[in-house]
Amino acid sequence: MSQLSAAALALNAPESIVQRSAEARSKATGVPVEDVLAAWAGGGAAPSGAAPPPPSVTPASPATPPAAAPQQSQPAPVVTPPVAMPAAVPETLTTRSVMVAEPVDPPILVGRRENPFTVMLGAAALLLLAIVIGVFVPGQPEPGNGVRTSNLALSTEALAGRDRYLAENCAACHTQQVRPIAADAGETEKVSLSDSNQVLGSRRYGPDLANVGARLDAGTIEGILEGANNHPSYASLDANEMAGLIAYLSESK
Amino acid sequence: MAATGQREEMRETSPATERVALSHLVFPAGFLALGAVLAALSVASIRFPSLFSGPISPGRLRAIAAIALVVGWLVPAGSGVIYYLLPRLTGTPLASQKLAEGAGPLSALVAVAGMVVVALGGGDGLAPLLLPWWLDVAVATIATVPLLVTLQTLRARNEQGVFVSVWFVAAAAVWLPILYVATNLPGFASVGRALQEVAFDAGFTTTWIVAIGIGGGLYAVTKTTGNPLGNRQMVKVAFWSLAFASVWAGPARLAFGATPDWLDRISAVLGLALPVAIIAATAGMVATIDRSWAEVRSDPGLMSLASGMSLAVLLAVLGAAAGFRSPAGTLGFTAFWDAIDYGWTLGVATLLFSGVILQGLPAIAGRRLADSGSSMRAIRLTVIGTLGVVISGVIAGLLTGFVWTGASFVGGTYAGLAETWTAGLGPAFVFIGFMALFGVVAAIGQVMVALAILRTLTSGRAGIQEVLVTGETL
Numbered sequence: 001m002s003q004l005s006a007a008a009l010a011l012n013a014p015e016s017i018v019q020r021s022a023e024a025r026s027k028a029t030g031v032p033v034e035d036v037l038a039a040w041a042g043g044g045a046a047p048s049g050a051a052p053p054p055p056s057v058t059p060a061s062p063a064t065p066p067a068a069a070p071q072q073s074q075p076a077p078v079v080t081p082p083v084a085m086p087a088a089v090p091e092t093l094t095t096r097s098v099m100v101a102e103p104v105d106p107p108i109l110v111g112r113r114e115n116p117f118t119v120m121l122g123a124a125a126l127l128l129l130a131i132v133i134g135v136f137v138p139g140q141p142e143p144g145n146g147v148r149t150s151n152l153a154l155s156t157e158a159l160a161g162r163d164r165y166l167a168e169n170c171a172a173c174h175t176q177q178v179r180p181i182a183a184d185a186g187e188t189e190k191v192s193l194s195d196s197n198q199v200l201g202s203r204r205y206g207p208d209l210a211n212v213g214a215r216l217d218a219g220t221i222e223g224i225l226e227g228a229n230n231h232p233s234y235a236s237l238d239a240n241e242m243a244g245l246i247a248y249l250s251e252s253k
Numbered sequence: 254m255a256a257t258g259q260r261e262e263m264r265e266t267s268p269a270t271e272r273v274a275l276s277h278l279v280f281p282a283g284f285l286a287l288g289a290v291l292a293a294l295s296v297a298s299i300r301f302p303s304l305f306s307g308p309i310s311p312g313r314l315r316a317i318a319a320i321a322l323v324v325g326w327l328v329p330a331g332s333g334v335i336y337y338l339l340p341r342l343t344g345t346p347l348a349s350q351k352l353a354e355g356a357g358p359l360s361a362l363v364a365v366a367g368m369v370v371v372a373l374g375g376g377d378g379l380a381p382l383l384l385p386w387w388l389d390v391a392v393a394t395i396a397t398v399p400l401l402v403t404l405q406t407l408r409a410r411n412e413q414g415v416f417v418s419v420w421f422v423a424a425a426a427v428w429l430p431i432l433y434v435a436t437n438l439p440g441f442a443s444v445g446r447a448l449q450e451v452a453f454d455a456g457f458t459t460t461w462i463v464a465i466g467i468g469g470g471l472y473a474v475t476k477t478t479g480n481p482l483g484n485r486q487m488v489k490v491a492f493w494s495l496a497f498a499s500v501w502a503g504p505a506r507l508a509f510g511a512t513p514d515w516l517d518r519i520s521a522v523l524g525l526a527l528p529v530a531i532i533a534a535t536a537g538m539v540a541t542i543d544r545s546w547a548e549v550r551s552d553p554g555l556m557s558l559a560s561g562m563s564l565a566v567l568l569a570v571l572g573a574a575a576g577f578r579s580p581a582g583t584l585g586f587t588a589f590w591d592a593i594d595y596g597w598t599l600g601v602a603t604l605l606f607s608g609v610i611l612q613g614l615p616a617i618a619g620r621r622l623a624d625s626g627s628s629m630r631a632i633r634l635t636v637i638g639t640l641g642v643v644i645s646g647v648i649a650g651l652l653t654g655f656v657w658t659g660a661s662f663v664g665g666t667y668a669g670l671a672e673t674w675t676a677g678l679g680p681a682f683v684f685i686g687f688m689a690l691f692g693v694v695a696a697i698g699q700v701m702v703a704l705a706i707l708r709t710l711t712s713g714r715a716g717i718q719e720v721l722v723t724g725e726t727l
Contacts, residue, residue, distance in 0.1 A: 109341070109342060109416050109472065109475060109476060111414045111415040111416040111417055111419070111485075112414060112415065113413045113414050113415070114415050116407050116415050116419055116420070116423050117404075117407065119420050119423065119424060119492075120404075120423050120424060120426075120427045122496065123423075123424035123427060123428060123496045124424075124427045124428070124431060126496040126497060126499060127428050127431055127432065127456075127460060127496070127499045127500070128431060128435075130499040130500050130501060130523075131431070131432075131435045131436075131452065131499075131500060133519070134448065134452060134500055134501060134503070134504055134516065134519070134520060135435065135436070135445070135448045135449055135452045135500070136435075136445075138444065138445075138448060138504075138512055138513050138516045139441050139444055139445025139446075139448050139449070140445065163378070164374075165378070166376070166377060166378020166379075166383075167374050167375065167376045167377070167378060167383070168310060168312045168313065168374065168376075169311075169312030169313060169315060169316050169376060169378065169380065169383055170312055171312075171378070171380060172311060172312045172315045172316075172380065173299070173311060173312065175510075175586055177447075177507075177510040177511045179509045179510050179582070179585070180509065181509070181582065181657055181658055181659070184657075198443055199378065199443075199446070200443060200444065200446070200447035200507070200510070200511055201380075201447070201586075202447060202450065202451055202506045202507060202585075202586060202590065203586055203587075203590070203591065204586035204587070205299050205588075205678070205685075227303060227306075230302060230303060231302060232298070232302040232303065232305050232306055232310050232311050233303070233306040234306065234310065235306070236306060236307040237374075241374075
């Protein structure tokens with residue numbers, strides 16, 4: 001029986017894998033392949049003094065000894081990473097046998113000794129602060145804080161229409177906030193924002209609708225919603241939904 | 254590096270840990286493909302509105318695409334990056350594996366449910382996802398899972414030295430649920446609601462896409478090249494700048510509108526933290542790559558990461574510059590911001606996340622990439638398409654702003670143009686057409702990226718598999 005066969009038998013692993021592992025071990029330790037195989041065939045450690053133990057078939061053999069020998073030659077103790085150990089896998093996928101080989105990762109995936117929870121706490125605090133200052137505080141419509149507000153008294157039908165406006169995501173293409181620029185000059189005499197009734201949006205591919213009811217009558221609005229003026233057609237809405245939407249837009253003045 | 258004189262090794266194979274990471278990294282790629290196609294249609298719907306109505310009206314379509322990308326792809330895939338990195342960098346198996354494992358299918362379920370609900374007209378109007386409250390609760394729950402897993406895994410860690418990637422992924426895990434809950438709280442209307450929407454847009458980009466991308470990218474670059482981290486201080490600057498940037502790039506989109514003036518000024522200044530973060534992180538990665546550029550050019554994962562970071566620098570600089578009052582007044586409400594959003598969500602996110610996945614998947618699954626050449630082509634198409642969308646959108650935005658400020662070629666007020674769709678945009682309309690065209694190119698690239706990920710699992714040849722072994726002190 002050859003040493004390779006004996007080693008394979010001792011390790012309960014295919015000869016091709018044992019051969020490959022022995023070659024890898026030989027390359028890593030400088031010990032001839034034959035000596036490595038002989039050591040494995042005898043069930044002992046490779047003859048390198050500090051060599052790692054023979055490979056064992058995994059997965060998950062808790063008894064698998066670690067491959068730690070190379071560390072002994074280092075001049076000073078260093079922190080090494082929890083290395084992910086590569087395993088040679090047979091080319092065929094019919095078996096799930098995996099052999100643990102030498103760790104090849106350099107000790108680079110390490111950092112300083114520090115508390116990650118402190119980092120997480122600081123990061124969370126900064127985000128919370130930003131949200132409070134940037135969203136919650138200016139989001140409160142109080143007179144005098146620079147937010148222009150007004151209240152539109154919408155009918156019940158128009159309120160339902162506002163919900164339909166939201167559900168259809170009309171704000172993806174229409175704003176309801178007039179700005180002090182030339183393009184908005186003809187649309188209103190004053191910005192009119194409601195605390196609850198208007199949907200500001202932040203994109204404007206179609207007209208601003210803050211006071212569309214002052215510019216267009218209900219019939220024109222209905223025509224546009226059904227596809228006039230190159231507008232996407234919403235004719236698939238049922239009669240109530242369409243009526244609500246028209247009422248909402250007509251009452252937005 | 255602090256010396257402890259101890260060597261920690263992981264000794265016991267932990268297949269469940271790897272199964273959690275694998276399922277989160279691979280299966281959401283299906284939603285990437287779906288979301289990419291829907292996003293391309295959404296861009297086209299602006300240019301050709303009459304072709305879209307009913308369940309695929311432009312408004313609904315935009316939200317459906319956002320749900321597929323955010324809930325179906327980015328949240329679970331980002332969680333997968335966290336689950337991939339944590340065991341490797343903490344020396345301990347993932348905690349709460351069952352919880353993490355369950356969150357994956359739940360994400361897919363919620364994404365599908367959300368898309369159906371919005372397509373049927375049941376959205377609540379809070380952009381960009383429009384999800385009704387009960388689905389918001391589900392998403393918030395899903396978003397909390399990575400946080401719980403991260404906290405418990407870090408508490409049980411064997412490795413006391415913290416590699417920089419842990420900062421980013423741990424912070425992302427804590428940021429996501431806070432952001433989602435805060436920007437979906439009920440009770441806000443009008444200005445408050447608009448601020449919630451723009452804060453989510455900016456915050457999701459900063460605190461999830463960029464944080465996960467940088468964390469995963471630094472690990473992948475360090476590991477693949479075998480070079481030690483190039484510049485830790487630079488990465489530290491990147492991390493804290495990112496934390497400062499958080500949601501501040503958002504309110505700039507509403508400048509000159511209904512928000513208070515003081516908010517415009519604060520957000521413009523703090524929004525500068527985003528390009529600082531990304532440039533610093535890129536510098537850290539470049540320093541790590543050092544002389545290994547040949548590997549970057551030949552490795553699809555590294556190529557994807559390098560492309561993603563380059564694109565991120567461009568978008569961050571453009572976004573920050575547009576946050577100041579004058580440019581904000583010109584570019585506000587225009588296609589400029591759609592281009593920036595598209596660039597982050599479909600360009601940077603796809604490239605950074607798939608970069609980490611293409612690097613990690615062979616190690617976890619024990620299979621080589623199914624087709625490296627195809628992966629490289631997918632990355633190139635994604636870059637070309639996204640850049641096309643971004644450049645077209647930026648030009649469209651500038652032209653629109655020029656028209657709207659009155660200096661313009663034709664266009665003008667909608668009131669004077671019979672309220673006709675996009676008539677007020679003037680010549681920008683042509684460039685919105687280019688956006689739609691490049692959106693198709695990008696979608697092809699993104700679908701190919703998704704296929705490259707999925708095919709690695711189904712038809713990749715056997716390769717070197719990493720086996721995580723849990724440890725003891727030697």
